[in-house]
Structure formats: C-alpha cells, structure tokens
Amino acid sequence: MRWTKFLMINCKEATLLSTKHVGHEITLLERLKLTLHNSMCKPCKYFLQQIKLIHQALQSKNLHDTVHMREAKKKEMEELIKNNL
Amino acid sequence: MLNLNPEQWVQLYADDMLRYALFRIRDQNVCEDLVQDTFLAALKGKDGFKGNSSEKTWLWSILKNKIIDAIRKQGKENLTYDFFEKDIIDDFFGSDQASNGHWKSEQVPKESSNSALEKLLQKEYIQTLRFCIAKLKEPQRLILQEKYFNETSSDEICKDIGLSKSNYWVIMHRINLQLRKCLETNWFTI
Structure with missing residues (x-):
C-alpha cells in the first residue's frame, strides 16, 4: 500500500527522529513515523529508551557538582588576586 | 571599582x-x-x-x-563546522543498497537492564558519562555545553553560532549515537 511506504523510515532516520523527540521538537508526522518504526525495530526502541536517560543524566546536577577545583589551587588564586588588586 | x-x-x-x-x-x-x-x-x-x-x-x-x-x-581540533568531513553517522549505518540506513551489525543497540539505567543518574556512576563527553569532538562539545550547561534553547544556539536547524539536529544525532555507544561499551551491559 502506498501510504505505508510513505510512513516507512530506516534506522538512520528513526534515530534522528528519536533525537528530535528527546529534544521535544518532533512534528506529529515524524512522531507517527517513529512510533511505527520502533514498533517493528527493537534496536531503535532501545536507542530511544537509552538516549532519553542520557538526556536526563546530562541535565542532572550530579554531572557537574562532582567536579571541584583543588583547594590548593583556590588558595593560590586568592593570593594572586589579592596581590594584583 | x-x-x-x-x-x-x-x-x-x-x-x-x-x-x-x-x-x-x-x-x-x-x-x-x-x-x-x-x-x-x-x-x-x-x-x-x-x-x-x-x-x-x-x-x-x-x-x-x-x-x-x-x-x-x-591546534588539533577544528573550530569551524566542517560538514564535508567523513560523517561519523556512516560508522553506524550501512550505506550500500542492501543495508541502506540500517544498523551495522557491530553497532546494533542492545537492551539495557533497568538497574543499569537507574544507576546512570547516580553520582558515583555519572563519571562514565563525563568520560564519554570528553571523547566527543568539536563542535559537538560546544553544543552540549550550550545546551546542558548554559541551558540555551536550540533556536538560540543556532543563531549564536550560525547553524541551520537541520544541521543542529545532525550534530545532536551524532552526539546521541556516540554517547550511547560509549556508555553501552563502558556501562549499560555491565
């Protein structure tokens, strides 16, 4: 049937649409194509599931908060600033 | 002052x-x-x-x-956006007629356990994600920085660095493919 062919996409296109989906910028038609593809393709289903989580992890405070400047370096900088005031 | x-x-x-x-x-x-x-x-x-x-x-x-x-x-990294260089997307999907646009066999995403997924968000494990971000190239890291650190909207990012919206999604696509693969290799299936 012609309409199914129109809605069919390959994995390369499906993963691009998953990317748009996670970024909340997917159109209705694209979403239909993605849902149809993922209902038949497990790897692409896993892909979407996993990048959703990656998106969450990228937004999480934990990703950033675990990095700190070394205390010694901070002290050194405070001294430098004082001396250059 | x-x-x-x-x-x-x-x-x-x-x-x-x-x-x-x-x-x-x-x-x-x-x-x-x-x-x-x-x-x-x-x-x-x-x-x-x-x-x-x-x-x-x-x-x-x-x-x-x-x-x-x-x-x-x-000097190693290109600050300009060269879309003509060999596309890493071709590392993930076949390009000949028979396999056109389908996952290459060694790249097919595997199912991840729920516990592995939950752990990704925890403090001790999120280092892996940072390790994977560090492996990305420019301009991918610039875009990640703008998007997730500065919380800039996609439209603003495109305006700021002179990128078309479709190229923005191409870059995001590349980021997701690489981050997911890197995490799977180092994490999901453990």
Whole structure:
C-alpha cells in the first residue's frame, strides 16, 4: 500500500527522529513515523529508551557538582588576586 | 571599582568556571589555569568594566575567549563546522543498497537492564558519562555545553553560532549515537 511506504523510515532516520523527540521538537508526522518504526525495530526502541536517560543524566546536577577545583589551587588564586588588586 | 568584588571571585565562581571549561578542554589542570588567567585578565581590565552586564557575565565572556584561544593553541581540533568531513553517522549505518540506513551489525543497540539505567543518574556512576563527553569532538562539545550547561534553547544556539536547524539536529544525532555507544561499551551491559 502506498501510504505505508510513505510512513516507512530506516534506522538512520528513526534515530534522528528519536533525537528530535528527546529534544521535544518532533512534528506529529515524524512522531507517527517513529512510533511505527520502533514498533517493528527493537534496536531503535532501545536507542530511544537509552538516549532519553542520557538526556536526563546530562541535565542532572550530579554531572557537574562532582567536579571541584583543588583547594590548593583556590588558595593560590586568592593570593594572586589579592596581590594584583 | 564598579560593582566588582574580586576578593570573592574564587569562592563564587571558580568551581562553575572550571566545570564550564571542562566541557571543551579535557585536562583539568589546563582548565584550572584558564580560570586563573581569566581572573588575572579581569583584574587588569577592570577599568573597562562599565557595569553594563553583571560581573558574572563579564567574567564568563573573558573565560570564553580564553577557552577558544587554548583550543586554537592545541591546534588539533577544528573550530569551524566542517560538514564535508567523513560523517561519523556512516560508522553506524550501512550505506550500500542492501543495508541502506540500517544498523551495522557491530553497532546494533542492545537492551539495557533497568538497574543499569537507574544507576546512570547516580553520582558515583555519572563519571562514565563525563568520560564519554570528553571523547566527543568539536563542535559537538560546544553544543552540549550550550545546551546542558548554559541551558540555551536550540533556536538560540543556532543563531549564536550560525547553524541551520537541520544541521543542529545532525550534530545532536551524532552526539546521541556516540554517547550511547560509549556508555553501552563502558556501562549499560555491565
């Protein structure tokens, strides 16, 4: 049937649409194509599931908060600033 | 000095500036030095601070330039957006007629256990994600930095760096393919 062919996409296109989906910028038609593809393709289903989580992890405070400047370096900088005031 | 409090800079901004720089430059020592250079440059140029922007915005604009200079000096990475270079998307999907657009067999995403997925969000494990971000190239890291650190909208990012919306999604697509693969290799299936 012609309409199914129109809605069919390959994995390369499906993963691009998953990317748009996670970024909340997917159109209705694209979403239909993605849902149809993922209902038949497990790897692409896993892909979407996993990048959703990656998106969450990228937004999480934990990703950033675990990095700190070394205390010694901070002290050194405070001294430098004082001396250059 | 107009609304500037240099004595508090280190306490107020040093960690955030370091985290910001680490998105683009992998070496923490180099990043710490960049933050220091930024403070010194700011002190030198403090008379030029007119108070049109906040102290924070002003310091960040200096840091941004320091980062770009440092990347240029490293010389290895292209700061321009070359869409003609060999596309990494072709590493993931077949391009001949029979396999057109389908996962290459060694790249097919595997199912991940729920517990592995939940762990990704925890503090101890999120290092893996940072490791995977560090392996990305420019301009992918720039876009991640803008999107997830500065929380800039996709439209603004495109405007700021002169990128079309479709190229923005191509880059995001590449980021997701690479991050997911890297995490799967180092994480999901453990």
